[in-house]
Each structure stands twice: as C-alpha cells, then as structure tokens.
Amino acid sequence: MSSRDVILNRIRRALNGSPGASDGPGGSGAPGAEEPVDRSYLTEHGARSTEETVELLAENLADYRAIVHRSDADGLAELLARLLAVRGARSVVVPPGLDASWLKAADPVRVHDRAELTPQQLDEVDSVVTGCAVAVAETGTIVLDGSPDQGRRRSTLVPDHHICVVRVPDQVVSSVPQALQRLDPVRPLTWISGPSATSDIELDRVEGVHGPRTLEVVLLSGA
Incomplete structure (x- = not known):
C-alpha cells in the first residue's frame, strides 16, 4: 500500500x-x-533557571531589534508615559481589557479598540499598547491571541509603534512546544519576533511593511 x-x-x-x-x-x-506518533523529543534546549530564561528572552528580543525595557508594577505607568512621549505619540490604541492604570500617566488621546475602527483610522494612530499571551525565550517571540488586553489583530499590525507588556516570569516559557501547550489553536494567534521587516533580492532591509516599524517590549516583574 x-x-x-x-x-x-x-x-x-x-x-x-x-x-x-x-x-x-x-x-x-x-x-x-x-x-502513535513518538513525541519523546525535547521540548526545550538545555536546563535554565527562571532568571536565565527571562534573560535569554531579553537577549533574543534585542537580537531581533526589539527595544527591551524592564519595570515593576509601581513604575510601569511612568515608563509607558515616557516611551509614548519620546515617540511623540499623540494617540494610542487601547484594547478593551487593558489595565487602566497602565496609561494613567500618559498624555496621548486614547483610541479604544472596537469593531467600527477601519484600517484607515488605525493608520492615523501613532501607537498601540497591549499585553501578551506568552513569550518564547529561545526564539525571542511574543505571541498575541486576541484576548481583551491585546485587542484585535489589526490593531497591533497597522500602527507603526507597538509597546507590548510581558509579565515575567509568569508569561515566559523556554520553547515553542511549551508555548503551544498554553495557547488555544482556534484563537487568532499572532507570532511576533521583532518589528515587521523584509528584504529585497539585494538584502536591503525595510521595516514596517506588514506590521509595526518599532516594537518595544516591557518585561514587567512583580505583577
């Protein structure tokens, strides 16, 4: 046969x-x-402590040209306000389930993520702030699943500037297989490894083609 x-x-x-x-x-x-399929393969490479896993995530995020920041819960609002101010953001997309205290010190106009927002309207917004579903240390990847603190997929793909808050260590795993165990495959998953970028045949890198031109990741401890 x-x-x-x-x-x-x-x-x-x-x-x-x-x-x-x-x-x-x-x-x-x-x-x-x-x-039955043999699934005895490794689910992570090497043995790392929780702290080492978080450090590996930060290292790989930076390697993908994401800008990495660290904060605790008390300093998060001030940090987000400063990042938006440095960016010169006049408006920011706010997912419906985002913790309101995160942006309490920020000045930009809040644009609430809702179904009526068109891509053209989103293109006029300067920044978006979200949480995440999980972060993968070995690949430097942030995964969004459309949960209330992350909003719809296009809300994080159209604006040029994305600030993503990752709760550490709770939302950090070592590997992709471990991330998949936490994710619901029927949800709209977006896997982000650095800012959107592509290269032409001459390897000229262009950022912001099919997603944000700038990705900033805040590793939030003590949340």
Missing part, C-alpha cells in the same frame, strides 16, 4: 466518523497505519 493510499484511507475514515474502519474494500487496515 502506497503512502497515497494510507492518506486517502485515513480521510475516508475521518469522513465516515469511524476510526476503526477498514483501509479498503474487505480490508482490515494497513499494519502500523495508526501507530
């Missing part, structure tokens, strides 16, 4: 809703066709 036959027979069984159905007329199934 060819690989093609095995795949088609599995599709037939799935469509019939009978996992034990035969692989063909009068057949009893291909031997070994339903053997």
Whole structure:
C-alpha cells in the first residue's frame, strides 16, 4: 500500500466518523497505519533557571531589534508615559481589557479598540499598547491571541509603534512546544519576533511593511 493510499484511507475514515474502519474494500487496515506518533523529543534546549530564561528572552528580543525595557508594577505607568512621549505619540490604541492604570500617566488621546475602527483610522494612530499571551525565550517571540488586553489583530499590525507588556516570569516559557501547550489553536494567534521587516533580492532591509516599524517590549516583574 502506497503512502497515497494510507492518506486517502485515513480521510475516508475521518469522513465516515469511524476510526476503526477498514483501509479498503474487505480490508482490515494497513499494519502500523495508526501507530502513535513518538513525541519523546525535547521540548526545550538545555536546563535554565527562571532568571536565565527571562534573560535569554531579553537577549533574543534585542537580537531581533526589539527595544527591551524592564519595570515593576509601581513604575510601569511612568515608563509607558515616557516611551509614548519620546515617540511623540499623540494617540494610542487601547484594547478593551487593558489595565487602566497602565496609561494613567500618559498624555496621548486614547483610541479604544472596537469593531467600527477601519484600517484607515488605525493608520492615523501613532501607537498601540497591549499585553501578551506568552513569550518564547529561545526564539525571542511574543505571541498575541486576541484576548481583551491585546485587542484585535489589526490593531497591533497597522500602527507603526507597538509597546507590548510581558509579565515575567509568569508569561515566559523556554520553547515553542511549551508555548503551544498554553495557547488555544482556534484563537487568532499572532507570532511576533521583532518589528515587521523584509528584504529585497539585494538584502536591503525595510521595516514596517506588514506590521509595526518599532516594537518595544516591557518585561514587567512583580505583577
């Protein structure tokens, strides 16, 4: 039996809703066709302490040209206000579930993320501030899943400036397999490794093509 036959027979069984159905007329199934997948592979590389995992995240974020800041809960509002002021932001997108205290010291006009906002309106907003679902240390990746503190996907892809707050160590994992265990695959997942960038055939790097031109990540401890 060819690989093609095995795949088609599995599709037939799935469509019939009978996992034990035969692989063909009068057949009893291909031997070994339903053997369980071996998942004994490593889920992270090396052994690290919690502090070392957070440091690895910060290092890889910076390697991807994200700007990394550190804060505790008491200093977060002042830090966010300063980052927005340095950026010259006059307006900022605010997801519906973002902690109101985070922006209590900031001056920009709040633009509340809602379904009526068009891409054109979002393009006129200077910045967006969000939380995150999880952060992956080994790859320097931030994952958003559309939760209330993160808002809709386009709200973080259209504005040129994204400030993402990561609670450490609770939201930090070592590897992608560990991140996947925390994520719901039916949610709108956005995986972010540094600011949006692409290169042409001559390797000229251009940032901000299909996402924010500037990504700032705040590692928030003690939250």
